[in-house]
Amino acid sequence: MSVEYATSSHRETVVVIDTSESHRRQVEHALTSFYRIATYGNTADALTAMSKSPPCAIVIDRGAEPQESCDFIATLRRNPTLAATPVVFISSSDDPATRKAAKDSGADSFLAKPYRRSMLIRAISQQINRAIERRWEKLPTLQRDALVGTMDIFNSVSDVIESGEPIAYSKVTDACGPLVEAVGTGEFRVILDEVRGHDNFSYAHSLGVATLLLLFGYTIGLKGDELSLLGSGGLLHDVGKMSIPYDVLNKVGALSKEEQDLMRGHVTGTHAYLEKCLDLPRNILLIGNQHHERLDGSGYPKGLKGAELNELARMSAIVDVFCALSDRRPYKPAQTAEQALQIMLDDMPGKLDVQLLSLFREMLLDSGR
Incomplete structure (x- = not known):
């Protein structure tokens, strides 16, 4: 289920989309002192919330549902409100085809599991502070x-x-x-x-x-x-x-x-x-x-x-x-x-x-x- 956040705080909020609750908690823990975190188990709930209040960045797992992660990112890039929002793509597999699919969909960064906490922080920070x-x-x-x-x-x-x-x-x-x-x-x-x-x-x-x-x-x-x-x-x-x-x-x-x-x-x-x-x-x-x-x-x-x-x-x-x-x-x-x-x-x-x-x-x- 989603964790709602106030419109006034959207600039400090990172949205995490993942069907795995344990990974959502892992990302939330890693970013705890750096950003507000809003976690979602599916892309539909996330899109509804983000359309009302765009976040400063999005972290999405490759296995996101119901809309596949690459298709979802492509959808974001066509959305005037969310088109410029940085996206970090996370995958359990690290192969050229997956990396290319993530890049072609519009993802800004790619992380393969397992990754260090500092790598996630840096991936988000690099995009927000470009x-x-x-x-x-x-x-x-x-x-x-x-x-x-x-x-x-x-x-x-x-x-x-x-x-x-x-x-x-x-x-x-x-x-x-x-x-x-x-x-x-x-x-x-x-x-x-x-x-x-x-x-x-x-x-x-x-x-x-x-x-x-x-x-x-x-x-x-x-x-x-x-x-x-x-x-x-x-x-x-x-x-x-x-x-x-x-x-x-x-x-x-x-x-x-x-x-x-x-x-x-x-x-x-x-x-x-x-x-x-x-x-x-x-x-x-x-x-x-x-x-x-x-x-x-x-x-x-x-x-x-x-x-x-x-x-x-x-x-x-x-x-x-x-x-x-x-x-x-x-x-x-x-x-x-x-x-x-x-x-x-x-x-x-x-x-x-x-x-x-x-x-x-x-x-x-x-x-x-």
């Missing part, structure tokens, strides 16, 4: 590599979460290498500008945190491996959110007590994922564990205060708050840098390190952020 990512291809090599490399490693973390395998720290530092260089040479502004319109809000936020933590690190004189640590820690600091449903992450209005607990649990989830990597520097865990702690003890998850928070924890808290305020999200517009800093000064007395916040403000002004 215009943005095509702009990335035209950027200078350094900025392009910083964006593409960090996005790929961020999405691959979803596979680690799914499989329970450890994260390879060397892969994270390699991916962050161009970002570290771009910040060091002052060529990072275009990276922040280009990621703003991306539909993966968690990635955009994490890249922003990584970039500004690196800038903070350069400002206080950190070098070499210390900078790699800051970039990697910023990129990974919120990976626990990959298990939180999209509707909770992007809810308009106040969260319920249960939703608040679920959101706050992302810190514990982040720690659980990151500690699997034995060669991961402990300070990366510290960034993940303490970026929501506050000097007055009002933060979470442990309510640490004062001297219990070292300089790295204080820096990451400032950067995370600033990025959260200046990020564009479905439930709020982005604040300007000036507005975000003023909110931090006016509304968070005693919570953030005043000296570091002053240094952070000067850093942003000097960088023209």
Whole structure:
């Protein structure tokens, strides 16, 4: 049976069409933190719902019924309302004939089972963000590599979460290498500008945190491996959110007590994922564990205060708050840098390190952020 979704939310909704309930649940789980999901066991129900409210993308299994999947996609391409909607075609068989049939019908991407979670996320994201990512291809090599490399490693973390395998720290530092260089040479502004319109809000936020933590690190004189640590820690600091449903992450209005607990649990989830990597520097865990702690003890998850928070924890808290305020999200517009800093000064007395916040403000002004 279908899962209905509101017209106002169609731009964040991915429709999944598959006769197999278990595969529908698998796809729903894989995409849980990235999009709203509407699942359908047949093409007729899906078409009725989509005609009323077009989704941002469609995932369809080859065995869809009653209308065969290739015929159904061809029907969509003749529908003025749905003709441009990206379609990901999933098949149990991977042979040239099946791939050709999917392409000829109008499918945009093809995935053969079994596939990694990151492959599905990437297939959808590439289509939704086509215009943005095509702009990335035209950027200078350094900025392009910083964006593409960090996005790929961020999405691959979803596979680690799914499989329970450890994260390879060397892969994270390699991916962050161009970002570290771009910040060091002052060529990072275009990276922040280009990621703003991306539909993966968690990635955009994490890249922003990584970039500004690196800038903070350069400002206080950190070098070499210390900078790699800051970039990697910023990129990974919120990976626990990959298990939180999209509707909770992007809810308009106040969260319920249960939703608040679920959101706050992302810190514990982040720690659980990151500690699997034995060669991961402990300070990366510290960034993940303490970026929501506050000097007055009002933060979470442990309510640490004062001297219990070292300089790295204080820096990451400032950067995370600033990025959260200046990020564009479905439930709020982005604040300007000036507005975000003023909110931090006016509304968070005693919570953030005043000296570091002053240094952070000067850093942003000097960088023209």
